[in-house]
Structures are given as C-alpha cells and as structure tokens.
Amino acid sequence: MTSRRMVIAMSGGVDSSVVAALMVQEGWDAVGVTLQLRSCDDRMASRSCCSADGITQARAVAGALGIPHYVLDCRETFLDRVMRPAWAEYELGRTPSPCLHCNREMKFGYLGEYAERIGADRIATGHYARIERNANGTRLLRGVDRAKDQSYFLSDLSPEQVARLELPLGGMTKPEVRALARTMNLVSAERHESQDICLAMEGLGFPESLRQRFEKDTRAGDFVDPNGKVLGPHDGFHRYTIGQRRGLGIALGTRAHVIGLRAEDAAVILSTEDTDLLSSGLLATDLHWYTPPMDHCIVQIRSRHAGAPARLELQEGGRALIQFDTPQSAVTPGQALAFYDGDQLLGGGWIDVAIPR
Amino acid sequence: MKGIYLDHNATTRPHPAVIEEMCACLENGWGNPSSSHAHGQEAKRILDRARAQVAALIGADPQEIVFTSGGTEADNQALCSGMAVAQPGTLLTSAIEHSAVLDTCKALVTQGHGVHILPVDSEGIVDLAQVAAALEQPAAMVSLMLANNDLGTLQPVQEIARRAKAHGAIVHTDAVQAAGKIPLDVRELGVDLLSLSAHKLYGPKGVGALFVRRGLNLPALLHGGPQERRLRSGTENMPGIAGFGKACELAMSAMKARSDHSRRLRDLLERSILEGISGTRLNGHPEHRLPNTSNLAFEELVAEDLLMNMDLEGISVSLGAACHSESRKPSPVLLALGRSDAEARSSLRFSVGESNTEEEIHRAVAVITAAVRRLRERRTR
Numbered sequence: 248m249t250s251r252r253m254v255i256a257m258s259g260g261v262d263s264s265v266v267a268a269l270m271v272q273e274g275w276d277a278v279g280v281t282l283q284l285r286s287c288d289d290r291m292a293s294r295s296c297c298s299a300d301g302i303t304q305a306r307a308v309a310g311a312l313g314i315p316h317y318v319l320d321c322r323e324t325f326l327d328r329v330m331r332p333a334w335a336e337y338e339l340g341r342t343p344s345p346c347l348h349c350n351r352e353m354k355f356g357y358l359g360e361y362a363e364r365i366g367a368d369r370i371a372t373g374h375y376a377r378i379e380r381n382a383n384g385t386r387l388l389r390g391v392d393r394a395k396d397q398s399y400f401l402s403d404l405s406p407e408q409v410a411r412l413e414l415p416l417g418g419m420t421k422p423e424v425r426a427l428a429r430t431m432n433l434v435s436a437e438r439h440e441s442q443d444i445c446l447a448m449e450g451l452g453f454p455e456s457l458r459q460r461f462e463k464d465t466r467a468g469d470f471v472d473p474n475g476k477v478l479g480p481h482d483g484f485h486r487y488t489i490g491q492r493r494g495l496g497i498a499l500g501t502r503a504h505v506i507g508l509r510a511e512d513a514a515v516i517l518s519t520e521d522t523d524l525l526s527s528g529l530l531a532t533d534l535h536w537y538t539p540p541m542d543h544c545i546v547q548i549r550s551r552h553a554g555a556p557a558r559l560e561l562q563e564g565g566r567a568l569i570q571f572d573t574p575q576s577a578v579t580p581g582q583a584l585a586f587y588d589g590d591q592l593l594g595g596g597w598i599d600v601a602i603p604r
Numbered sequence: 605m606k607g608i609y610l611d612h613n614a615t616t617r618p619h620p621a622v623i624e625e626m627c628a629c630l631e632n633g634w635g636n637p638s639s640s641h642a643h644g645q646e647a648k649r650i651l652d653r654a655r656a657q658v659a660a661l662i663g664a665d666p667q668e669i670v671f672t673s674g675g676t677e678a679d680n681q682a683l684c685s686g687m688a689v690a691q692p693g694t695l696l697t698s699a700i701e702h703s704a705v706l707d708t709c710k711a712l713v714t715q716g717h718g719v720h721i722l723p724v725d726s727e728g729i730v731d732l733a734q735v736a737a738a739l740e741q742p743a744a745m746v747s748l749m750l751a752n753n754d755l756g757t758l759q760p761v762q763e764i765a766r767r768a769k770a771h772g773a774i775v776h777t778d779a780v781q782a783a784g785k786i787p788l789d790v791r792e793l794g795v796d797l798l799s800l801s802a803h804k805l806y807g808p809k810g811v812g813a814l815f816v817r818r819g820l821n822l823p824a825l826l827h828g829g830p831q832e833r834r835l836r837s838g839t840e841n842m843p844g845i846a847g848f849g850k851a852c853e854l855a856m857s858a859m860k861a862r863s864d865h866s867r868r869l870r871d872l873l874e875r876s877i878l879e880g881i882s883g884t885r886l887n888g889h890p891e892h893r894l895p896n897t898s899n900l901a902f903e904e905l906v907a908e909d910l911l912m913n914m915d916l917e918g919i920s921v922s923l924g925a926a927c928h929s930e931s932r933k934p935s936p937v938l939l940a941l942g943r944s945d946a947e948a949r950s951s952l953r954f955s956v957g958e959s960n961t962e963e964e965i966h967r968a969v970a971v972i973t974a975a976v977r978r979l980r981e982r983r984t985r
Contacts, residue, residue: 252916278916315912315915315916317912363982364909364912364913364979364982365909365912365913365916366913366978
C-alpha cells in the first residue's frame with residue numbers, strides 16, 4: 248500500500264470541501280475524515296465547525312466526490328489534550344491559544360496517527376498557508392491572501408507534521424475559493440464561515456465556557472492599579488486577558504485596560520496609561536525551528552499581530568530571551584509565537600513572561 | 605457498488621426475484637387492498653399470498669401474521685401491546701438483546717413496568733438456572749432473541765418458552781436475525797409473539813412482521829383503520845410486503861443450500877484468520893450459532909482501524925450492530941459477555957451471505973492479514 252493515499256481533514260465547510268475536490272482532481276487516493284470533537288448534545292457544539300451539521304455536510308461532499316469518508320470520535324482526546332490544558336492556563340492568569348493546540352494535537356497529531364494507520368503519507372487541510380517542497384525540504388509560507396493567512400496557527404506543528412502537510416488553498420483568496428466551490432458545484436459552496444468560536448458555548452466566551460464545562464468555581468479578587476492600590480472587586484479571574492478594555496465590570500471614570508494578571512491573589516492589574524501595555528521583550532519557551540535557528544527575525548505574538556522585528560538570545564532547553572526592536576503592546580503569556588523571514592515561517596514557541604518596558 | 609460484502613447481518617441485497625415481485629406489484633397491483641372493486645381485489649390477492657409466504661417460513665397460519673414497518677416496530681408492538689394484556693409481573697429479557705427490545709424496555713420502565721435483565725455467560729447464552737430463578741417471581745412476559753446479531757449465538761428459546769408458559773407468561777422472540785438462516789417453527793418454539801424483518805433475508809427495507817399466536821388478543825399500537833385485523837392500521841406497504849413474501853418463499857426453498865454455502869465460507873474465513881493470524885479469538889459460542897456469522901477479536905488492535913483499512917480495499921465488515929455505529933462505543937453485547945473494553949474494541953463481525961464466493965473469502969483474508977501485520981508493526985515501532 249504505497250499508493251498516493253492522502254487524508255483530507257473535512258469540516259464540512261467550503262474550504263476543506265474545495266481541498267477535497269482539488270485533491271481528487273489531482274489524482275490522489277483521497278480519504279475524507281471528520282474529527283468529532285464534541286457530542287452533538289453538548290451545548291458547546293452548536294454552530295461550530297465540529298458539530299453534527301458539519302459531519303453531515305462533510306459526508307455529503309465526500310459522497311458527491313466519490314471518496315470514502317470517516318468520522319473519528321476523538322471527544323475524549325480533545326477534552327484531555329486541548330480543553331483541560333486551556334483551562335489550566337486560565338487558572339494561572341495566562342491566555343491560551345487553543346487553536347494551535349488543536350492543530351498540533353488533533354488535526355495533525357491524532358489525525359496524523361490515523362493517517363499512518365490507513366497507510367496515508369499526506370494530510371491536506373483548508374488552512375490559508377502555503378507549502379513549498381524542493382530538494383532542501385519543506386517550507387511553510389504565509390497564505391497569499393494576507394488577510395486570511397493562517398500560518399500562525401500552524402506554527403506549533405512539529406517538523407515531521409509539516410513534512411507531510413498539503414495546503415492547496417494557500418495560493419488563493421477566500422472569494423476565489425468560494426467561486427471555485429461554485430464552479431465545482433460543491434454543496435457547501437454557500438455555507439457560512441466556520442469560526443474558531445467552535446471552542447465556545449453559544450453566547451459565552453471561551454474561558455467561561457470552559458469553567459462551566461469543567462464545573463469549576465469562579466475565583467473572585469481585586470482590581471488593583473500599577474502601584475498596588477485596590478480599585479474594587481471582580482468576580483472571576485479567568486474572564487480577563489492582557490490588553491482587555493471592554494467588559495471589565497468596573498467604572499473608573501477613564502478608559503482603562505488590563506496590564507497584568509496575578510494568579511497568587513487573583514488580582515487584575517489595571518492602568519489608564521497606554522504605555523503601561525508595552526513590553527520591550529519576552530521570555531519564550533518551547534522554541535522549535537523548521538530552519539536553522541535565527542538570532543534576528545520577525546516575531547508574531549498573537550493571531551492578529553503584523554509581526555515585529557526582534558533579536559533572539561537562544562538559551563538552553565528551548566528557551567530564549569526575545570527583545571523587540573521597538574516595544575510591542577499586550578504581550579500575553581500563554582500565547583504562541585511565530586518566527587518569520589518574509590513570508591516563510593521559520594519556527595515557533597510560546598510566550599512565558601512579558602518584560603515590561 | 606462493487607466490493608466484497610461481508611456484512612449480511614446489517615442488511616442484504618434484495619434478491620432479483622424480490623425486486624421483480626415488487627416492480628410487478630407497483631405496476632399491476634397498485635390498488636388499495638381494502639377497496640372492494642377489482643383493483644382492490646387484485647391487491648388483496650397479492651397481500652394474501654405474501655401473508656401465506658411469510659407464515660409458511662415460520663410454520664404459522666396466515667391469520668397470525670401482522671405486517672409492520674420492520675423488526676423494530678414488531679418488537680415495540682410485541683412488548684408494549686404484550687405488557688398491556690399480560691398477567692401482573694415483570695418483563696424478563698437478556699442483556700444482549702437488540703436495542704429495539706432494550707430501548708422499548710427502558711420506555712416500559714418509565715411507564716411503571718418492572719423489567720428484569722438476565723445476564724449471559726461468556727459465550728453469550730442465557731443461563732437456564734437464572735431464568736428458572738427469575739421465574740420464581742411473577743413474570744408477565746419473557747422476550748429473548750433467537751439469534752444474536754453481533755455473535756450469531758442462538759438462545760435456548762424453546763426450553764425457556766416452555767418454562768415461562770408454565771408460569772403463565774407471554775413469550776416473545778426477536779427472530780429478525782435468525783429468520784431465513786435457520787429453520788423456524790413457532791409451534792415447536794412454543795412462542796406467542798415473534799418478530800421478523802424483510803431486509804435481513806434478501807427482501808426490501810421498511811417492512812417486517814409480527815407473528816401473534818391465535819387466541820392472544822393484543823391492543824393496537826397504531827390506530828386508524830381496519831387493516832391487519834385492526835392491529836396495525838394504515839394502508840399496507842404493498843410493494844414491500846410483496847417483496848417480503850417472495851423473499852420468505854425463496855428463503856424457505858433455499859434454506860439448506862444457503863445455510864451450507866454460508867457455513868462453508870464462514871468456516872473457511874474463520875479458520876484462515878484464527879490459524880493464520882496470531883492473537884485472534886472467537887467471540888460467542890462456536891457451535892450454537894448462525895451458520896453465517898463470525899465475531900473475531902484481534903488482540904492489541906482497534907477494530908475500527910481494521911474496518912477502515914478493509915473498507916479502503918473494498919471489503920465491508922462491521923464492528924457490530926450498525927445501529928450503534930455512530931456512538932463509537934464498544935459493542936454492549938461483547939461487554940455483556942464479560943469482555944474488557946479493549947477486547948470489545950478489538951472485535952470485528954463478519955457475516956457472509958448467498959452471493960459471497962470462496963475467491964472473495966481468500967481475498968478478504970489476504971487483506972485482513974496484511975492490514976493486521978501493518979497495524980501491529982506500527983505499534984511496535
């Protein structure tokens with residue numbers, strides 16, 4: 248079984264449906280797979296990319312393309328490898344990046360093991376990023392549609408996971424993909440966008456959804472100013488993230504934002520000064536590289552961040568001291584880091600500590 | 605669909621003669637059998653013939669056959685209507701019944717009825733001593749399947765019916781999986797109610813029957829007309845019933861040939877796997893079972909992986925009852941046999957049928973052998 252068998256991760260949405268159609272056209276022995284991350288009766292599954300609705304849609308698309316389609320029940324694994332660790336981060340006053348964990352653990356981890364078990368050596372997904380292969384290996388690049396670029400979300404994949412990845416949509420824009428879906432007569436062409444809110448219960452934020460899912464108590468504490476002065480009480484430490492301005496639940500008369508979270512006493516540190524949000528650098532952990540390590544490159548610190556030039560002092564154990572050429576706002580512990588040279592993704596890591604300006 | 609189909613306990617391909625009968629009914633027998641004109645009369649003739657054909661398969665009188673929408677409805681009616689007229693007491697059933705029975709039992713419990721679920725031994729057979737002990741308490745009904753869908757294991761229904769009847773209980777058996785595969789006689793079995801389904805014996809889906817012994821007066825489940833002696837209202841599913849009748853007639857005349865053919869291929873498949881692949885074992889009773897079914901455990905493997913690998917090579921097998929496949933839970937039948945979660949998850953059900961050939965079995969064995977080797981190599985890497 249050394250055929251060109253390929254697993255297509257199908258959510259039922261338009262992107263992965265087009266991927267499946269393209270791979271069939273290219274002559275791959277395509278096998279559609281949908282990961283069931285949640286129970287159909289779980290409130291958190293509503294309107295999400297992983298709901299029963301998506302499974303039905305994916306099966307219909309696979310059927311129309313004449314390829315096999317399987318649903319893998321990975322509800323337990325998802326809970327253990329993505330949801331529980333995410334809650335643990337919130338408890339520490341950090342803000343997790345669950346989509347990156349989901350990609351590494353589920354879409355490329357769990358699914359990667361599955362691909363091996365059915366003798367497939369490639370996995371294709373509908374992410375907007377590009378893969379380039381040549382004699383020197385595999386390069387991961389930003390998507391051509393910079394507004395849709397999802398390479399940041401792939402920055403925690405292992406080099407082995409990247410090596411067998413196919414990303415057929417990286418050279419297209421979303422309207423082009425949708426137009427292609429129409430010309431291909433795919434039933435999912437008009438489907439609404441699946442969002443990363445697939446992790447939250449309807450009407451609730453992600454951290455509050457986790458708290459309810461795991462039946463944890465809320466942790467009350469105080470708002471304090473940068474000098475430690477108590478400004479008033481709050482009733483849930485997990486609800487706050489660095490840089491947050493809205494829904495703070497306290498009126499100070501002036502615009503304020505969260506500049507720090509202290510797990511020891513559940514304190515939420517507020518400031519009215521924009522400059523208090525700036526960091527000159529950060530301590531990073533779990534660095535990994537697809538290329539030889541760099542000591543100066545573009546560092547992206549969250550999904551909606553343009554990337555900023557920074558100097559990297561690599562330390563032992565995959566750690567690094569990263570200093571921005573100019574200070575950056577809202578450097579948030581728990582978020583993922585992605586390193587770039589132009590469009591090329593060089594590697595990734597995680598923000599452990601922000602260094603105040 | 606091409607490919608090798610080894611999942612005949614899930615459903616069967618309608619026999620060409622059945623399809624012909626159904627088409628003929630749609631073309632020429634489309635009248636309403638309740639109408640008194642010639643069109644109705646023609647339809648009635650088809651209905652009567654089918655009823656006689658179904659009755660003949662199980663040694664019943666045609667008047668004792670009630671057509672239903674399938675095995676599930678037959679089971680629902682047997683238990684719900686049966687409990688409504690039975691003497692006071694509990695409903696005895698087994699842990700490995702089809703969910704059409706077990707879920708109906710759950711519904712009956714919510715309505716205030718008592719249900720006693722009998723355990724099975726490690727080979728899937730209900731212990732007669734346990735039945736006898738349970739019958740010491742007042743029993744309203746006993747419902748035991750004739751052959752288990754996952755294992756093919758046969759229950760001692762005749763013996764249990766004899767004992768239950770002595771206590772005045774109504775006896776039902778779900779014969780959906782057994783019918784057409786082994787000879788059946790309701791008088792010999794001594795049951796009051798027996799469920800059948802057409803699509804397990806090369807008939808169409810959406811039609812089945814409940815045998816109701818003459819003299820047992822049941823209330824209806826569906827109301828609305830005089831059809832089926834008022835036991836099952838609604839204009840009859842004529843093409844389905846015509847096809848069902850034909851399928852029963854074929855099953856009757858081909859019983860021995862089909863059974864011999866199935867047994868030969870099933871044994872070939874089973875022997876090849878048990879002798880050729882290490883760490884494999886049989887689930888269920890080796891002798892007391894249907895001639896076409898083999899449920900095998902593949903040590904250290906997840907059967908779902910094997911199933912998908914085989915499907916990708918065009919071979920259809922199953923993890924057990926298709927009705928459970930969306931839940932991805934291990935077969936409740938295997939758990940009831942005392943198998944561990946891992947053992948239950950490592951088991952595949954093979955069910956052969958009329959159209960299978962020796963060549964197909966050899967090919968299936970080769971594919972399974974290669975898949976098992978590859979999956980095991982991967983594990984030890």
